[in-house]
Amino acid sequence: MFKRVLIANRGEIALRIIRALREMNIESVAVYSTADKDSLPAMTATKSICIGPAKPAESYLNQDLLIDVAQQMGCDAIHPGYGFLSENAEFARKCEENGICFIGPSWQLIEKMGDKQSAKKLMLENNVPVVMGSDDIVRSSEEAVKVAAKIGYPVIIKATAGGGGKGMRIARDEDELLKELTSAQAEAAAAFGNGDCYIEKYIEQPKHIEIQLLADKYGNVVHLGERNCSVQRHHQKLLEESPSWGLSSELRAEMGETAVRAAKAAGYNSVGTVEFIMDASGNYYFMEMNTRIQVEHPVTEMLTDIDLVREQIYIASGRKMELRQEDIEFRGNVIECRINAKGPGTVKVLHFPEGLGVRTESSLFEGCTITPFYDSMIAKIIVHDRSRIEAIRRMRRCLEELVISGVPTNIGEMYMIMNHPEFVSGNYDTSFWEKNKESIGAVDI
Numbered sequence: 001m002f003k004r005v006l007i008a009n010r011g012e013i014a015l016r017i018i019r020a021l022r023e024m025n026i027e028s029v030a031v032y033s034t035a036d037k038d039s040l041p042a043m044t045a046t047k048s049i050c051i052g053p054a055k056p057a058e059s060y061l062n063q064d065l066l067i068d069v070a071q072q073m074g075c076d077a078i079h080p081g082y083g084f085l086s087e088n089a090e091f092a093r094k095c096e097e098n099g100i101c102f103i104g105p106s107w108q109l110i111e112k113m114g115d116k117q118s119a120k121k122l123m124l125e126n127n128v129p130v131v132m133g134s135d136d137i138v139r140s141s142e143e144a145v146k147v148a149a150k151i152g153y154p155v156i157i158k159a160t161a162g163g164g165g166k167g168m169r170i171a172r173d174e175d176e177l178l179k180e181l182t183s184a185q186a187e188a189a190a191a192f193g194n195g196d197c198y199i200e201k202y203i204e205q206p207k208h209i210e211i212q213l214l215a216d217k218y219g220n221v222v223h224l225g226e227r228n229c230s231v232q233r234h235h236q237k238l239l240e241e242s243p244s245w246g247l248s249s250e251l252r253a254e255m256g257e258t259a260v261r262a263a264k265a266a267g268y269n270s271v272g273t274v275e276f277i278m279d280a281s282g283n284y285y286f287m288e289m290n291t292r293i294q295v296e297h298p299v300t301e302m303l304t305d306i307d308l309v310r311e312q313i314y315i316a317s318g319r320k321m322e323l324r325q326e327d328i329e330f331r332g333n334v335i336e337c338r339i340n341a342k343g344p345g346t347v348k349v350l351h352f353p354e355g356l357g358v359r360t361e362s363s364l365f366e367g368c369t370i371t372p373f374y375d376s377m378i379a380k381i382i383v384h385d386r387s388r389i390e391a392i393r394r395m396r397r398c399l400e401e402l403v404i405s406g407v408p409t410n411i412g413e414m415y416m417i418m419n420h421p422e423f424v425s426g427n428y429d430t431s432f433w434e435k436n437k438e439s440i441g442a443v444d445i
Helices: 013-022 040-042 062-073 089-097 107-114 116-125 141-151 174-192 249-267 296-303 310-314 389-402 411-419 423-425 433-435
Strands: 006-007 026-034 047-052 077-079 153-157 168-171 197-203 207-215 223-233 236-242 269-277 284-289 335-342 349-351 359-360 377-385 403-405
Touching: 006 062, 013 026, 013 040, 013 310, 013 377, 026 040, 026 062, 040 047, 047 077, 077 310, 077 349, 089 107, 107 116, 107 249, 107 423, 116 249, 141 153, 141 174, 141 197, 153 174, 153 207, 168 174, 168 223, 174 197, 174 284, 174 335, 207 284, 207 310, 223 249, 223 296, 223 403, 223 433, 236 296, 236 349, 236 411, 249 269, 296 310, 296 335, 296 359, 296 377, 310 403, 335 389, 377 389, 389 411, 411 423, 423 433
Parallel strands: 006 026, 006 077, 026 047
Antiparallel strands: 153 168, 153 197, 207 223, 207 269, 223 236, 236 335, 269 284, 335 377, 349 403, 359 377
16 A cells, blocks of 8 residues: 555545545645645645645646645655546656556556547447547548538537546537538637547537446456536536436446446556447437546445545556445435636635535635645535435535635525426436526526
8 A cells, every 4th residue: 555645636526536545645745836835735635845836737738746735745656636647648657667556547547548549449349339520630621511411410529638628619510510610620729738629529518428437457346326417517517416317227237338348449457437428319429538546436335335546546556446336225315516717816704604414625724825736626515315305405505605705606596596496306408407507597607
């Protein structure tokens, strides 16, 4: 087992990892930028060290510096959290070359599954359903037009190295395709250093369903159920819930088995997530595999009572997974709301909701400063209850109790979603935000 782990991240996920390490009796090293010098991770880790200015490229994305710090601090592993370098194959490779364990899959696996087009080919070879699209990267506008004509409009352009909605555009005719292809390539190149894109048939108003996986280094793979992530703004998730309303037990089991087959085909070994889109008829298609811990992992933890971060660390250390599929129990219903800041500021008053079945993930405290340099998510509120409607009522109560003053947030919008008839019915899809943003009083940020 590891003795000391460097956390190459910040905010609530860094704090979440520190807590897991402390419970496992493993020392933690937090790195922080000058903007995060007074953060909770910097204050609560066993050791902490400043790695540079606020700009991510000069701190949290500085691969060589992070490895140097890990070596200087005597760390035998690095946990990347999510975002930043968590799915960066080059960083994982550098860790391996320097004798440091990257807590996640191998760099070869990250590279293989991070290239969405290569991942799609692998799925096709292993009877995992995929959406029709280009066979490879689209290298010219002429090729894009031919692919779109073959599969039919609307189509979606996706960056092969993308994520979080970056490098993603929808086109409903040829003129729009040519315009959006150029835009998607430029955005992907700026965001990921790789402007390659491919084209798929766009599934209208799908549900976004993801399957949580655990896989060890000995070929053992289990799934921990699904999460419905269909409430999204510009392809960015706003809330997640499990189980997903409307999925039959048979379809749920089938999707879980399909995700396990996908992981085994890849030779996967870590925490991971297979993401599907599902049409109105219940047909589902592989979209991508996330080779890291997810923002929404607490949903599965509360549903199954399994600590995913702990399991991830155990797997990385080489421990054989003791869990078997028949051991996993799913109890009740869980909802997670992501709380986002709409601008910078200083938190003046802070009160998180409490009570039975309530969990908060955040690194906020009274007097802390929200800076403009990083992701806008500042907290997650997660609730568990026996039924879906009871979980919704509990989340409403929690959002009523939640107080974050001094910083504008989306708390009011999340509360309105919890009361919206379409969400309450459970019969919603990824078009929910665009259709209802005015009625819930939302302002795009």
